[in-house]
Amino acid sequence: MPNRCIKEGDNPDLTKERKTCTFDTDELTANLYGSRNNMERRREITKKISADPDFADPIPHDFLSREKCIEATAKKTKAVVQRGSEFCDVTNYYEMLHLINEAIGIGGYPLALHYGMFLPALEGQAEKELTDDIIPRAKNLEVIGAYAQTEMGHGTNLRELETTATYDKATQEFIINTPTRSAMKWWPGNLGKMSNYAVVTCQLFIDGRKIGPHNFLVQLRCEKTHEPLPGIIVGDIGPKMAFDTNDNGFLALDNIRVPRKNMLMKHAKVSPDGVYTPPMHAKLNYGTMVYVRAHMLYAHGQFLATAAIVATRYSAVRRQGRIEHGVPEVQILDYQTQQHRIFPQIARAYAIIFTYMDIKDQYDAMIKGIAEGQTDLLPDLHAITSGLKSVVTHMAGLGIEQCRMACGGHGYSDASGLPKLYGVQIGGCTYEGENMVMLQQTARYLMKAVASALQGKPLSHSVAYFGKKSSGKSRIGKEGGDIAREHEAMLEALEHAACRLSVEASQMWEKRGRGGETKERAWNGVTVEMNRAARVHTRVFMARSFHRRVTSSPPSIRPVLTDLLSLYLHYECVDMAHHLLEDGFCSGEQIRYLKSRLYEDLTTLRPNAVSLVDSFDQSDRELNSVLGRRDGNVYEALYQWARKSELNYTDVLPAVQKYVMPMMEENRSKL
Ligand SMILES: CCCCCCCC/C=C\CCCCCCCCCCCCCCCC(=O)SCCNC(=O)CCNC(=O)[C@H](O)C(C)(C)COP(=O)(O)OP(=O)(O)OC[C@H]1O[C@@H](n2cnc3c(N)ncnc32)[C@H](O)[C@@H]1OP(=O)(O)O
Numbered sequence: 085m086p087n088r089c090i091k092e093g094d095n096p097d098l099t100k101e102r103k104t105c106t107f108d109t110d111e112l113t114a115n116l117y118g119s120r121n122n123m124e125r126r127r128e129i130t131k132k133i134s135a136d137p138d139f140a141d142p143i144p145h146d147f148l149s150r151e152k153c154i155e156a157t158a159k160k161t162k163a164v165v166q167r168g169s170e171f172c173d174v175t176n177y178y179e180m181l182h183l184i185n186e187a188i189g190i191g192g193y194p195l196a197l198h199y200g201m202f203l204p205a206l207e208g209q210a211e212k213e214l215t216d217d218i219i220p221r222a223k224n225l226e227v228i229g230a231y232a233q234t235e236m237g238h239g240t241n242l243r244e245l246e247t248t249a250t251y252d253k254a255t256q257e258f259i260i261n262t263p264t265r266s267a268m269k270w271w272p273g274n275l276g277k278m279s280n281y282a283v284v285t286c287q288l289f290i291d292g293r294k295i296g297p298h299n300f301l302v303q304l305r306c307e308k309t310h311e312p313l314p315g316i317i318v319g320d321i322g323p324k325m326a327f328d329t330n331d332n333g334f335l336a337l338d339n340i341r342v343p344r345k346n347m348l349m350k351h352a353k354v355s356p357d358g359v360y361t362p363p364m365h366a367k368l369n370y371g372t373m374v375y376v377r378a379h380m381l382y383a384h385g386q387f388l389a390t391a392a393i394v395a396t397r398y399s400a401v402r403r404q405g406r407i408e409h410g411v412p413e414v415q416i417l418d419y420q421t422q423q424h425r426i427f428p429q430i431a432r433a434y435a436i437i438f439t440y441m442d443i444k445d446q447y448d449a450m451i452k453g454i455a456e457g458q459t460d461l462l463p464d465l466h467a468i469t470s471g472l473k474s475v476v477t478h479m480a481g482l483g484i485e486q487c488r489m490a491c492g493g494h495g496y497s498d499a500s501g502l503p504k505l506y507g508v509q510i511g512g513c514t515y516e517g518e519n520m521v522m523l524q525q526t527a528r529y530l531m532k533a534v535a536s537a538l539q540g541k542p543l544s545h546s547v548a549y550f551g552k553k554s555s556g557k558s559r560i561g562k563e564g565g566d567i568a569r570e571h572e573a574m575l576e577a578l579e580h581a582a583c584r585l586s587v588e589a590s591q592m593w594e595k596r597g598r599g600g601e602t603k604e605r606a607w608n609g610v611t612v613e614m615n616r617a618a619r620v621h622t623r624v625f626m627a628r629s630f631h632r633r634v635t636s637s638p639p640s641i642r643p644v645l646t647d648l649l650s651l652y653l654h655y656e657c658v659d660m661a662h663h664l665l666e667d668g669f670c671s672g673e674q675i676r677y678l679k680s681r682l683y684e685d686l687t688t689l690r691p692n693a694v695s696l697v698d699s700f701d702q703s704d705r706e707l708n709s710v711l712g713r714r715d716g717n718v719y720e721a722l723y724q725w726a727r728k729s730e731l732n733y734t735d736v737l738p739a740v741q742k743y744v745m746p747m748m749e750e751n752r753s754k755l
């Protein structure tokens with residue numbers, strides 16, 4: 085069966101791996117990206133960008149200062165903007181995403197938040213009077229914007245943001261002000277140096293009454309000079325764990341006046357005479373966050389895929405140690421521990437991307453509903469995207485770190501690309517709502533679902549399984565080797581656990597309430613259990629999404645995807661075995677059975693491991709990893725990479741000349 089990656093001159097171990105492939109890698113790639121055409125388009129973009137001098141990096145960014153990296157990235161961004169249509173259909177979201185990854189990379193660029201949040205906020209929340217003016221100019225990149233919500237003192241608890249927007253009826257303007265140091269906007273991406281406008285989240289005040297957080301368009305810098313406007317202090321917050329090429333910023337506003345129409349008023353409105361009309365759903369103003377949380381799944385699935393590609397290919401190339409005496413050193417991919425570390429990450433990357441596809445469909449349906457005046461899909465989508473954002477970012481972070489460690493010493497080098505990848509990816513656990521906080525949003529929804537299920541009321545999409553009658557005892561290991569029934573038995577066991585954990589968390593909450601605590605204090609006493617229930621529920625949702633995609637996949641790739649799904653489900657059940665055992669739904673014997681099946685899965689997947697990661701179809705530019713390169717010629721590339729270190733520009737460093745040599749000389753002369 086063809087693995088389409090084989091080329092002359094490749095590392096022979098990698099070629100050998102590719103020859104054991106049992107499926108057509110192009111079929112799987114096409115399935116992952118939606119169609120053969122999409123796959124071909126991605127490849128055309130890669131080919132063109134790789135050959136274009138505007139996007140060449142003579143010195144890898146690993147060896148440049150932050151300022152130099154920002155300069156190189158800004159130059160490439162300008163080239164993408166001016167020449168984008170030479171490479172792709174610039175109106176196609178996925179083609180643009182791919183172009184940006186190929187041309188610029190993952191560490192941030194001047195327009196990331198302009199496209200990621202500023203424009204979506206305006207499009208989703210602003211009224212025609214404002215959008216007619218600003219959106220064409222923003223789309224034309226005459227202006228660049230950021231999304232400035234988080235403050236130094238508050239990010240999670242939006243209700244307590246301190247920046248104020250006070251309506252002045254006399255002039256029909258809002259006065260926007262930063263009353264304290266902790267009220268300074270702090271963290272917003274591209275706010276520090278790139279943006280000249282921002283959507284700024286402020287507490288709305290009318291006639292002395294605090295109404296709550298609302299968004300306003302504010303100009304920050306002069307359109308001609310790019311200097312901050314009077315009354316505006318703006319800058320970069322300094323170095324951070326990663327995202328070196330993003331100017332996360334600070335901002336203080338000193339009683340800045342903006343016209344009434346600058347409030348984003350598609351949902352909530354303030355009339356000229358100061359009458360406030362609330363939105364049809366209280367949280368429509370938070371809509372941009374739901375948008376980003378949904379789309380983050382794709383990015384984080386791809387981040388984990390990158391790490392899995394690097395670790396799998398490198399493990400096929402690297403030989404170290406022997407499994408039996410008297411035979412050559414083995415590929416480290418032959419070690420069971422290595423497979424157990426890496427293969428679940430491959431499966432999880434597929435699962436995350438497949439789950440994203442389901443969520444995207446739901447998101448589109450919700451937006452259509454809102455346009456027709458219906459918000460009934462919003463609560464379910466908010467609850468599940470809050471859970472998914474948390475579970476996926478955490479899962480991907482742990483997975484990337486496993487992959488990095490699986491590459492041994494070279495995984496610790498920036499040459500592997502993995503330390504930087506981890507730094508960028510792990511930010512997702514924090515931004516767009518800290519994970520522990522977002523899981524509570526899911527848990528809150530689960531508590532309502534428990535109540536509805538007990539009362540026999542209808543249940544919405546993500547919690548529909550709460551209404552199923554449990555069989556009381558798991559069928560795991562009792563299906564006579566029928567794979568489809570085995571999969572269903574594992575899904576049923578996970579659903580049983582999620583439902584039970586939700587019911588128990590609900591009972592614990594109620595019990596504390598009956599003990600005299602307020603609902604809120606009682607909630608804080610059970611949030612660990614609440615979040616546990618939310619996590620398991622979210623993992624059930626992912627497992628169902630993966631299962632659905634696999635069972636409806638084309639027959640040519642279904643066998644390999646079924647193997648991958650088996651591994652995924654066995655791994656999930658073993659990982660959550662304590663939840664399955666706690667109430668006796670599964671027995672110890674059944675868990676031992678799951679483990680033995682998991683080890684069999686590792687062996688089954690071994691011949692297809694490299695081909696499964698090849699099917700993610702990430703180019704060497706995207707991987708940005710000496711260890712993960714497609715041709716597997718790792719060692720020579722590693723040496724060439726290290727040669728570029730600025731420490732190697734001279735044989736004797738000035739620091740050595742200035743301090744170390746004199747010190748040695750002094751010590752010698754003391755003798
Ligand atoms: C170079 C050339 C370019 C050309 C390119 C052209 C084309 C472009 C192509 C590609 C562009 C790429 C785009 C990619 C986009 C995707 C990736 C983007 C990556 C960007 C990186 C992101 C950076 C990060 C940005 C940020 O971090 S922004 C700040 C985020 N902040 C938060 O998330 C704060 C978290 N806090 C909260 O959300 C809330 O405070 C809270 C925790 C939800 C609590 O809120 P509150 O106290 O008000 O409510 P509660 O009392 O808890 O709940 C009351 C009820 O409300 C419900 N609720 C809450 N929130 C929501 C919601 N959002 N929606 C619906 N319902 C909600 C809640 O459930 C309660 O319901 P109830 O029924 O129980 O009462």
Ligand SMILES: Cc1cc2nc3c(=O)[nH]c(=O)nc-3n(C[C@H](O)[C@H](O)[C@H](O)COP(=O)(O)OP(=O)(O)OC[C@H]3O[C@@H](n4cnc5c(N)ncnc54)[C@H](O)[C@@H]3O)c2cc1C
Nearest residue numbers: 231232233234238239240271272273511514515516517520
């Ligand atoms: C790389 C990056 C990019 C960002 N980009 C932007 C941007 O473009 N625009 C923007 O506006 N913001 C941005 N942010 C800010 C980001 O959205 C916030 O940092 C994030 O929402 C978390 O809020 P916080 O910092 O207030 O965390 P905190 O809430 O202070 O979290 C600290 C700890 O307190 C815990 N905690 C807080 N509240 C509760 C609770 N109710 N229950 C239990 N535990 C709780 C948390 O779980 C966490 O453990 C960015 C942040 C990063 C790291």
